[in-house]
Amino acid sequence: MNIKKLNIDDIEWLDVNLEGAKNAKYKILLGDNFGVPNFILRVFKIFPGGHTPLHTHDWEHENFILEGEGILRNSKGEEIKINKGDSIYVPPFEEHQYFNNSEKDLIFICLIPRVRGMKN
Amino acid sequence: MNIKKLNIDDIEWLDVNLEGAKNAKYKILLGDNFGVPNFILRVFKIFPGGHTPLHTHDWEHENFILEGEGILRNSKGEEIKINKGDSIYVPPFEEHQYFNNSEKDLIFICLIPRVRGMKN
Numbered sequence: 063m064n065i066k067k068l069n070i071d072d073i074e075w076l077d078v079n080l081e082g083a084k085n086a087k088y089k090i091l092l093g094d095n096f097g098v099p100n101f102i103l104r105v106f107k108i109f110p111g112g113h114t115p116l117h118t119h120d121w122e123h124e125n126f127i128l129e130g131e132g133i134l135r136n137s138k139g140e141e142i143k144i145n146k147g148d149s150i151y152v153p154p155f156e157e158h159q160y161f162n163n164s165e166k167d168l169i170f171i172c173l174i175p176r177v178r179g180m181k182n
Numbered sequence: 183m184n185i186k187k188l189n190i191d192d193i194e195w196l197d198v199n200l201e202g203a204k205n206a207k208y209k210i211l212l213g214d215n216f217g218v219p220n221f222i223l224r225v226f227k228i229f230p231g232g233h234t235p236l237h238t239h240d241w242e243h244e245n246f247i248l249e250g251e252g253i254l255r256n257s258k259g260e261e262i263k264i265n266k267g268d269s270i271y272v273p274p275f276e277e278h279q280y281f282n283n284s285e286k287d288l289i290f291i292c293l294i295p296r297v298r299g300m301k302n
Contacts, residue, residue: 091269
C-alpha cells in the first residue's frame with residue numbers, strides 16, 4: 063500500500079520563528095514528507111500567554127481545535143473565542159492572530175494550501 | 183471579522199450512503215457552507231464493525247484520527263493499523279477502505295480537495 067502515516071507524538075515540535083510570535087510551536091504532519099499534492103496539515107501548540115504573529119496573507123487557513131481554548135483577534139480589537147472541537151475558516155487576506163488567553167495549552171490543526179495564493 | 187467557526191457538536195451526523203458503506207456517518211465542517219476555496223474538512227464516525235466503501239478515486243485524502251482505532255485495507259489483503267493521533271495520507275488512485283475492527287467508535291478528520299482530481 064502506498065498509504066503513509068505518522069503519529070503526532072512521533073514528530074518533534076519546532077519553534078514558530080516568525081516575528082511577532084511568542085511561545086508558539088508547530089509540527090508538519092502531512093506535507094513535503096509524503097509529497098502531498100494540494101494541502102499541508104500542520105499542528106500548532108500555543109502556550110498560555112503565547113500567540114502567533116498578527117498578520118495577513120493571500121491564502122486561507124482551515125483549523126480544527128484539538129485541545130484548549132483561546133481567541134482569534136485582529137488589530138481592530140475584534141476577537142472570536144475558539145474552543146476544543148471548533149472548526150474555523152480564516153479567509154485569504156483576513157488579518158488574524160491566534161492568542162492563548164487561557165491557562166492551558168492551545169493545540170490546533172492548521173491547514174494551508176501547498177501552493178499558497180492558489181485559487182480555483 | 184470574516185472568520186467563520188462551527189463546533190463539531192453543533193452539526194448533525196449524516197449517513198454515508200455510498201454502496202459498500204456500513205455503520206458509517208459523516209459531517210462537513212468546512213466546505214460550501216463557508217465558501218472555502220481549496221479543501222473540504224469533513225469528520226467521519228465509524229461504529230464498531232462498520233466501514234466506508236472499498237474504493238479508489240483520482241483525488242487524495244488527508245486524515246487525522248481524533249478518537250479510536252481501526253485499519254485501512256485494500257482488496258489485496260493489505261492493511262495498515264490506524265490509531266488516535268495518526269495523520270494519514272492516502273494518495274490519488276490508491277484503493278482503500280476504513281474499517282473499524284475495534285469495540286469503540288472510530289472518529290477521524292477526512293480532508294479532500296474542493297475540486298476533486300485537481301493537480302498542481
